Amino acid sequence: MRTLGARVDADTLARVRTAVGSLVEPSLRHRLDELGMVGDVSAVRGGVRVVVHLPSTALPGQDRLRDAVRAAARVDGVGSVDVEVEPMSDSGRMDVARTLKAAPGLNTLGSRTRVYAVASGKGGVGKSVVTANLAAALAAAGQRVGVIDADVWGYSVPQLFGVREAPVALKGVMLPVRAHDVSLMSVGFFVDDAQPVVWRGPMLHKALEQFVGDVYWGELDVLLLDLPPGTGDVPMSLIELLPDVQLLLVTTPQAAVAAVAGRVAAMATDSRVPVAGVVENMSSISCDGCGAETPLFDGDAGASLAGSLGVPLLGRVPVDRELTRCADAGVPAVLEQPGSPAAVELSRVAATLPSHEPTLAGRSLPLFVSSESS
Known part of the structure; x- marks a missing residue:
C-alpha cells in the first residue's frame, strides 16, 4: 500500500x-x-x-x-x-x-519603440499586406511587435492575421489580440464584417487615442500603423499621438500612383515627420514554373519617388501566388511560404528598416516639485 x-x-x-x-x-x-x-x-x-x-x-x-x-x-x-x-x-x-x-506607454518619454506609419496615396496598392508581413517577419526575428489597424473604414488586419476575437477589457485597459507573435488592435475586432464603419473626425480621433493610450502594449520594439490611403484625419491624428512616427510609403511602379504617394510625403514633411523609405509593391509577376520575373507596369516610379524624397527604396516586392493565397488564408506569407519571392523580399525589407533617434518634440515632460526654497 x-x-x-x-x-x-x-x-x-x-x-x-x-x-x-x-x-x-x-x-x-x-x-x-x-x-x-x-x-x-x-x-x-x-x-x-x-x-x-x-x-x-x-x-x-x-x-x-x-x-x-x-x-x-x-x-x-x-x-x-x-x-x-x-x-x-x-x-x-x-x-x-x-x-x-x-507601465511606460508608446508615447512615454524615453520609449525606445520604433514607430512606422505604413501609408499610400491610393488604395489597392497592397499596403496592408506589406504591413502584416513586415510585422510577422520582425516578430519571427525575435522583436516585440505591435500593429494598429488605423484603416478604420477598410480594416483588414483581422483577415490578414486570421484572428476574429474581441480584445480582453480590464477596468479601462484593453489587451491587444495576439496572432503569430504580433500584438494587434483593429476596429475589426469590435464590429461585424458586414457592418460598415461610418465615423467622422472626432470619433476617429477618439478611437485612435484609445488604441494608443488605453491598450496595454507593453515594451514594444516596433509598432506598425496601417494607415488609410490619402492625407485625411487619421494620419494627422496619429502624428499628434505618436510624435516619433516615421512614414513608410508603399507605391506601385505606376507614375500616377507614386505621384499621389508623393503628396502623402509632402504632408509628412509639413508635419516634420521623417520618411523612412519607399516600398515598391507589385513590381513584377513571378513565374511559378521558371522563377522569372516580368514587370507588371511600365516605369520605375518607386525608385523615382525615393530619389525625389532623398530616401532609400527599401525593396521591390513582386506579385506571386503564395502571397495572395496566404493573405486569403490569414497567415503572413513570410511565415507560411518564406521561400516565395515576395516573402523573401519582404523579410529583407523588415531586416533593413531604417531608424532615427526619438526627440522630445510633442512629448509631455514630467514636472517635479521641489520642496527646497529658493
Missing part, C-alpha cells in the same frame, strides 16, 4: 510562493506577485495547493499558465501540486488595471 508523504513545512510553502510569484503572465507581461495573482498556498498530504487569481476569465493561455505554475511549485520537498484558478475580486482587478496603466 502506498504511504502518503508528510505535509510540507512553512519554509517550503514560502519558497513555493516565491517561485510561483516570479512567473511572468504572458499577456500582461508582469510577474504574478506584482499583479496579486498568487492566492492561497497551502500544504496538503505530500504536496501543495496553489490558488491563482485570474483578472479576467477571458485571459488567453490559461492552460499554459496552470502548467507553468505547477512546474514552478515543484521546489525541493514538494511532491504533488494542485493548481486551482479562481476569479479575482473587483478590487484586485482594479489594482491590476492601475499597474498596467502605470
Whole structure:
C-alpha cells in the first residue's frame, strides 16, 4: 500500500510562493506577485495547493499558465501540486488595471519603440499586406511587435492575421489580440464584417487615442500603423499621438500612383515627420514554373519617388501566388511560404528598416516639485 508523504513545512510553502510569484503572465507581461495573482498556498498530504487569481476569465493561455505554475511549485520537498484558478475580486482587478496603466506607454518619454506609419496615396496598392508581413517577419526575428489597424473604414488586419476575437477589457485597459507573435488592435475586432464603419473626425480621433493610450502594449520594439490611403484625419491624428512616427510609403511602379504617394510625403514633411523609405509593391509577376520575373507596369516610379524624397527604396516586392493565397488564408506569407519571392523580399525589407533617434518634440515632460526654497 502506498504511504502518503508528510505535509510540507512553512519554509517550503514560502519558497513555493516565491517561485510561483516570479512567473511572468504572458499577456500582461508582469510577474504574478506584482499583479496579486498568487492566492492561497497551502500544504496538503505530500504536496501543495496553489490558488491563482485570474483578472479576467477571458485571459488567453490559461492552460499554459496552470502548467507553468505547477512546474514552478515543484521546489525541493514538494511532491504533488494542485493548481486551482479562481476569479479575482473587483478590487484586485482594479489594482491590476492601475499597474498596467502605470507601465511606460508608446508615447512615454524615453520609449525606445520604433514607430512606422505604413501609408499610400491610393488604395489597392497592397499596403496592408506589406504591413502584416513586415510585422510577422520582425516578430519571427525575435522583436516585440505591435500593429494598429488605423484603416478604420477598410480594416483588414483581422483577415490578414486570421484572428476574429474581441480584445480582453480590464477596468479601462484593453489587451491587444495576439496572432503569430504580433500584438494587434483593429476596429475589426469590435464590429461585424458586414457592418460598415461610418465615423467622422472626432470619433476617429477618439478611437485612435484609445488604441494608443488605453491598450496595454507593453515594451514594444516596433509598432506598425496601417494607415488609410490619402492625407485625411487619421494620419494627422496619429502624428499628434505618436510624435516619433516615421512614414513608410508603399507605391506601385505606376507614375500616377507614386505621384499621389508623393503628396502623402509632402504632408509628412509639413508635419516634420521623417520618411523612412519607399516600398515598391507589385513590381513584377513571378513565374511559378521558371522563377522569372516580368514587370507588371511600365516605369520605375518607386525608385523615382525615393530619389525625389532623398530616401532609400527599401525593396521591390513582386506579385506571386503564395502571397495572395496566404493573405486569403490569414497567415503572413513570410511565415507560411518564406521561400516565395515576395516573402523573401519582404523579410529583407523588415531586416533593413531604417531608424532615427526619438526627440522630445510633442512629448509631455514630467514636472517635479521641489520642496527646497529658493
